[in-house]
Amino acid sequence: MRMTRHRAGADGTQTDGARPDAPPPDGAPVAVEDLGVVLGASTILRGVSFTVRPGEIVALLGANGSGKSTLVKSLVGVVPIAHGHARLFGQDVTARHSVPWNRIGYVPQRVTSGAGVPATALEVVVSGLIDNQRLRLPRGARRRALAALDQVGLADRAGDSVQVFSGGQHQRVLIARALVRDPDLLILDEPLAGIDKRSKDALAATLEALHARGTTILVVLHELGELGPLLERAIVLRHGRVVHDGVSPSPTAGHDAPGHDHVHPHEDAGHRPAHVPNLHVEL
């Protein structure tokens, strides 16, 4: 893993840690401008604009169906962008095959690592080094995969079949798979969903360490949970539009209670400005 990262000031400029051999400054990790996504006959996202600056940890919040997953999928080329632009590190990803995979790690929502094949945790993590061009692993693949597993606290399980892993352990393996490329930007889609408390705590610790060393993190969340204390900023979607971009809201009381219905009526009158203190957003 690279040990030096570029930390950024509020305006996104680099403030410390610059290496003598550092590449020239490039674009923000994420810059989205007037983004629109249409799936089938439905407009899922419209007029979405925001920037994530280097070293930030930003939550993407919103009720079920508000468009969070679609937004991150559009960033990584899984769904097409119909309108506007999305750039990762200055590279326009509107054309699907231009995603800078060498700099990003992506953990999709609700997938199990290596389901249906007798893969070990190490093998799943190594697969994160496949570059979509040729089926050949780079030098040091095993060492890098072990280091990534170590980051999520699973180095001692490297040789175990993932078929016996719990949901939380699968999620940690998938995060290790995303980390094996040593990404500058980590995008996670609901990493806390359906996993045990121990794994949630382990994930929070991993993300805290990554954040401390300057990795930029964009995380889709249903509720703030264990990651709440880490979050500096939240972008809230409602009906495919950004309705809040600023301080992280406090979750509504009872939201994490068993049986809580996460699907809420949507009223666009609920838009609040970013500076409102004690912000409560019904997710």
Ligand SMILES: Nc1ncnc2c1ncn2[C@@H]1O[C@H](COP(=O)(O)OP(=O)(O)OP(=O)(O)O)[C@@H](O)[C@H]1O
């Ligand atoms: N392939 C698709 N074709 C048509 N509509 C889709 C498709 N994928 C998602 N949608 C719709 O887009 C809307 C946004 O879905 P999305 O998964 O992005 O929401 P979300 O905020 O991530 O919700 P959740 O928290 O439930 O994952 C939903 O109404 C969903 O039904």
